[in-house]
Amino acid sequence: MNASVTERLSDFQWPTEGVTRVPYRVFLDRDIYELEQERLYRGQTWNFVGLEIELAQPGDFKTNFVGDTPIVVTRDKEGNLRSFVNRCAHRGSMVCLENSGNRLSFSCPYHLWSYDSTGALRGVPFQHGISGKGGMEEGFRMSEHSLQTLNVTTYNGLVFVSFQQDMPSIETYLGQRMRENIDRVFNRPIQLLGYNHQYLQNNWKLYFENVKDSYHASLLHLFFATFGLNRLSQKGGIEVDETGGHHISFTKMNTDEGREGEYQKSNLRSYQSKFTLEDESLLAGRPEFDDGVTLAIQTIFPNLVVQQIYNTLAVRQIVPKGPSETELIWTYFGYADDDDTMRNIRVKQSNLIGPAGLISMEDGAIGEIVQKGVIRDEDQSSFVEMGGTGVESQEHRVTETSIRGFWQQYRAFMNF
Numbered sequence: 390m391n392a393s394v395t396e397r398l399s400d401f402q403w404p405t406e407g408v409t410r411v412p413y414r415v416f417l418d419r420d421i422y423e424l425e426q427e428r429l430y431r432g433q434t435w436n437f438v439g440l441e442i443e444l445a446q447p448g449d450f451k452t453n454f455v456g457d458t459p460i461v462v463t464r465d466k467e468g469n470l471r472s473f474v475n476r477c478a479h480r481g482s483m484v485c486l487e488n489s490g491n492r493l494s495f496s497c498p499y500h501l502w503s504y505d506s507t508g509a510l511r512g513v514p515f516q517h518g519i520s521g522k523g524g525m526e527e528g529f530r531m532s533e534h535s536l537q538t539l540n541v542t543t544y545n546g547l548v549f550v551s552f553q554q555d556m557p558s559i560e561t562y563l564g565q566r567m568r569e570n571i572d573r574v575f576n577r578p579i580q581l582l583g584y585n586h587q588y589l590q591n592n593w594k595l596y597f598e599n600v601k602d603s604y605h606a607s608l609l610h611l612f613f614a615t616f617g618l619n620r621l622s623q624k625g626g627i628e629v630d631e632t633g634g635h636h637i638s639f640t641k642m643n644t645d646e647g648r649e650g651e652y653q654k655s656n657l658r659s660y661q662s663k664f665t666l667e668d669e670s671l672l673a674g675r676p677e678f679d680d681g682v683t684l685a686i687q688t689i690f691p692n693l694v695v696q697q698i699y700n701t702l703a704v705r706q707i708v709p710k711g712p713s714e715t716e717l718i719w720t721y722f723g724y725a726d727d728d729d730t731m732r733n734i735r736v737k738q739s740n741l742i743g744p745a746g747l748i749s750m751e752d753g754a755i756g757e758i759v760q761k762g763v764i765r766d767e768d769q770s771s772f773v774e775m776g777g778t779g780v781e782s783q784e785h786r787v788t789e790t791s792i793r794g795f796w797q798q799y800r801a802f803m804n805f
């Protein structure tokens with residue numbers, strides 16, 4: 390890391406109130422963004438990069454990102470998962486330009502240096518020159534010019550990579566409660582249904598705050614509350630792991646009888662309408678989890694969301710692209726044993742989410758609206774005291790506890 394970055398940040402002080410205040414500078418500052426790449430994405434984190442089902446066969450590969458660094462994940466010919474930085478050891482070109490495919494060797498587009506699926510250099514055109522002229526020096530060793538490799542691990546079909554070799558196991562990193570929800574969603578073989586890529590004109594952490602913010606769901610999302618899908622009066626809760634970085638928020642449907650008064654009292658816009666759906670099949674679904682949980686949103690620090698919204702299952706990857714740019718990659722799936730009706734239910738319900746989703750389109754907009762709001766005031770802070778000032782699990786969702794948890798873990802990594 391460029392020493393001047395840390396020097397320029399030497400005046401940066403987190404507000405004395407702690408995690409109930411978030412300085413707007415963290416959403417705006419290029420130096421903070423640079424430091425995040427090093428301390429967080431290249432630090433002691435497991436970064437979600439895909440599903441094992443996307444890399445089922447030897448030779449299968451996909452390109453992705455850790456922070457903003459391009460990487461490749463492959464399954465080598467022995468069947469092991471591998472990962473390397475997508476940057477040629479010659480002069481830095483990205484080696485692989487495809488999203489995914491199947492191949493056991495990767496040839497850089499620039500001068501065709503070729504690498505195998507472990508990232509080892511296997512061929513250099515004109516290594517010995519032409520007619521004895523030119524070429525590499527005598528001492529050139531291909532073995533000294535491999536692609537930079539990353540540490541790879543999996544948990545129940547999810548693939549994670551790390552720049553650090555010395556990492557806790559993924560089981561330890563996730564912790565027991567987070568593993569339980571992953572096991573609950575990934576309870577049998579899955580089937581991919583499709584992808585969305587969404588581009589947000591805001592800092593990645595504003596999206597992370599949004600996903601951890603159950604307080605906004607019935608307020609910002611008119612569709613949710615208008616059709617009675619999600620009210621804070623329904624039974625649910627928030628669980629925050631001991632680091633604060635991971636969380637699960639869950640809701641049980643149809644559990645708010647007699648608890649709706651607060652909505653009527655508050656005269657909320659979402660409660661005033663008497664709209665009904667013209668076509669109820671949009672929301673037709675099947676109960677499929679024994680625990681009655683109809684909505685479970687889980688975050689794994691620093692870049693993963695595991696989502697169950699009714700029968701819509703997805704993982705979302707948050708990819709920072711600059712201080713005010715973020716890409717969101719949605720991967721939708723069902724189970725391999727779904728019948729046709731169930732598959733159609735999942736696909737139809739997926740209209741609720743994604744970039745143009747009837748529910749989640751506002752999430753794509755609100756981060757940009759915040760980004761525009763804070764633009765000139767990096768020395769001011771947000772106020773995060775809903776549900777108290779601490780970081781703990783709570784048996785309701787009228788709280789910002791998991792947002793405070795995120796900032797607790799963020800500060801620990803960033804040393805702020």
Ligand code: FES
Pocket residue numbers: 477478479480481482497498499500501502
């Ligand atoms: S930059 Fe890759 S072969 Fe030259």
Ligand SMILES: [Fe+2]
Pocket residue numbers: 599605606610749751752
């Ligand atoms: Fe939302």
